[in-house]
Amino acid sequence: MPKCTGYQESVGLGRRGFLQSLGMGVGAMALADLMAADSAGAELPSAKPARLLSDPHFAPKAKRIIFLFQSGGPSQIDLFDYKSELAARHGSELPAEVRGEQRLTAMSANQSSFPLVASPFEFQRHGESGAWMSDLLPVTSLVADDLCIVKSLHTEAINHGPGVTMMQTGSQFPGRPSMGAWIDYGLGSGNANLPAFVVLVTKDKGGQPLLSRLWGNGFLPARHQGVRFRSGRDPVLYLRNPAGVDGEARRLMLDRIGELHRLQLERTGDAAIESRIEQYELAYRMQMSIPEATDTSDEPEHVFREYGSDARNPGSYAANCLLARRLAERGVRFIQLYHQGWDHHGNLPQSIRKQCRETDQATAALVNDLKRRGLLEDTLVVWGGEFGRTNYSQGKVAAGRFGRDHHPRCFTMWLAGGGVKPGISYGETDPFSYNVAANPVHVHDLQATILHLLGIDHERLTFRYQGRDFRLTDIHGHVVRDILA
Template structure:
């Protein structure tokens, strides 16, 4: 990186550290006077981010990404395929499969019996969207949703597939979507991270999730996702050690900042400035996080809306409610991960459990945002890393079957934040195995997300190891047909 570029990145931090008050005093002032501590950003402005001016007028100011880890079966939820029921048990034609890559779990199978869904589908709302009986609450808000039924990806196994969706690359070490957004756009709230992460689990023994999925990669570490947990300490290592008073912590941070500044003057490493900013953010979060996580004052009708599990910390329902509270406080990017969708066997029973724990809360989040006037400029995304096969993995019986990973076509949905309402975009073939029209690649999805936030995905780049990187690598086209 050239001296000019390096100076351009850290000049704001240098100014703050060399000013009379310094970062520490500014942080203390924000605690003493909260109204002045929360930055106000004029229309079209960007606070703290690299971009001083957005490339487009933003339609979404905030994102809630409800990532369904494991690969939900589109044919049990949103992609109605009556032909599969009609031809249940018959061999999938070679002309349909086309020699496409299979996982090691089904590549040895001598037979690929087609398996339709045992669950009923109906059309809902004025849009006539097909939704399974497993998702009655989602069906009730069908006219608020934008279904993309022609998603496809390149990875066929969980870890590279999730990494690809979250970072734009199947390889480890790239920044996550939330980190790109944080780095480019900054934060509208000085007292909470711009990128927050919440995890929940549908069942034990499912595919693990790793911190790399919300990591900052080669971007400054200040922009990595901060994981919020259920329990006594929502953010690890945030509280002061026993016996340390608030004023003692403040003095320690001020002296530590001075030492970091001396080191920065010697080596000019921008990560030193990031470290100072992280310490100061942690100090401010000692006040802001407990207030944000305290959902006890939420009225009963809100708990009723999100479902009974919303009163249980760490559940998907509780995390959806927390996501709303976070974006109410102008957190830029909230990432939820819910595990349990990897159903290679016993799919009918297991997917019932997953839907029961997620359907009501997902729909409630949309309606809650709408009633508060937040949905219009908040983008909500629901989906996993790939879909499932139209044939059964292993033995097919009357009421039991499983499905393997299928990257060639699957469904996600979005709502709010500048996407069209009541739209079902793209389609798959009658067998549900290939895309019939309007394919949407993962990089297209990422480019569209950035566009909705006012960012040209080709222009938000970071020079690393001699190359300029971006979220979409060297690919991606904005899908304008999805935009309102």
């Protein structure tokens, strides 16, 4: 298969010349077709989602991704990576040979002492797979045999901004397209009436800020950026007709805007105008599709019980997990959840309990719900944050009040469904959970593997910008074939 390059490389003519040669341009023709439908209830035109690949590079195992991003850096030591050595050495110094030349954050770099801190939580093996989990995750532990737990993630990023940006865009530096944008660019949406890439952020959470660049399109066309849903009555602003404006008036307005865009596109061939036209098209179709997708009133009572008491509270993590399942059912390609609050520099035992109370039940419910509906087989669920936490205390060890600093050298994430092996733990850390000891998985390797499961060769999904070909994994990344089913 020929290498996939940017749109402007795909025809002999330049993009501007190609569109001008068509006279009206494909985007404008699509808009004209859309505007011909009667706003009072005529059947919508059949819109084929724009995408780069006519077919995946190879047969996909997953059709969609749900990424449950835990922002702040969950402690692998207190959740998944059980270490008896830490219990034996609790309070003693981190051996210099274990730390090596590890760069520290400014928050602990001036410490003269690095006392090891064992997890205060009880660990047990769960399921037939015997996966280690702490008692912080009583419900997630029940789906242990559905999970592929990767304990050997590592990254170069040591602070939150670069770390989250690296996980979502493949680079520590702002400006690159997000993972969801790359996937939309390659595959398009599974439902022309909904965005290909939706972002759900837990409301009323503190922590490090989540900037729109994390779901941005970067240098890809603007239509590939993620659509962030708000909590409450209007997930997407301005879809409803304003007070005093009926359907006929809105139709007239859209017709006139379409004519102006069409004229400008004919004159300039500007790709940004084409993206704007497509966004108007999608917004019109979403007037009906978004309310239907986000209205959970048709869910049976047992589903709300399964996801937890917060599932009826729009914008909560539980409600977002339930909404993620509904969006997955309707063909949304990439559903990104963000849950802040995992940055536990102090008071970790109390703070991490709160985080797990908010997320444990709904996370497991999502896996079970997808499985029950036959969706887990071709839906990849990913859980994790931007890095892990240190095995030593930030500051002095105080009973019940210690914290852990950022730790990029090893952390744990898990995947479920979508073509990964269930019921396995992959990779190992050393006895201190400080360094990767076996089967390292870099962030770029994770990204390459996610794309592979979608049927995309990460080395061939490229976009030419400023004289070079870019990709999500840059010049790095290897598919972790050992975890593929």
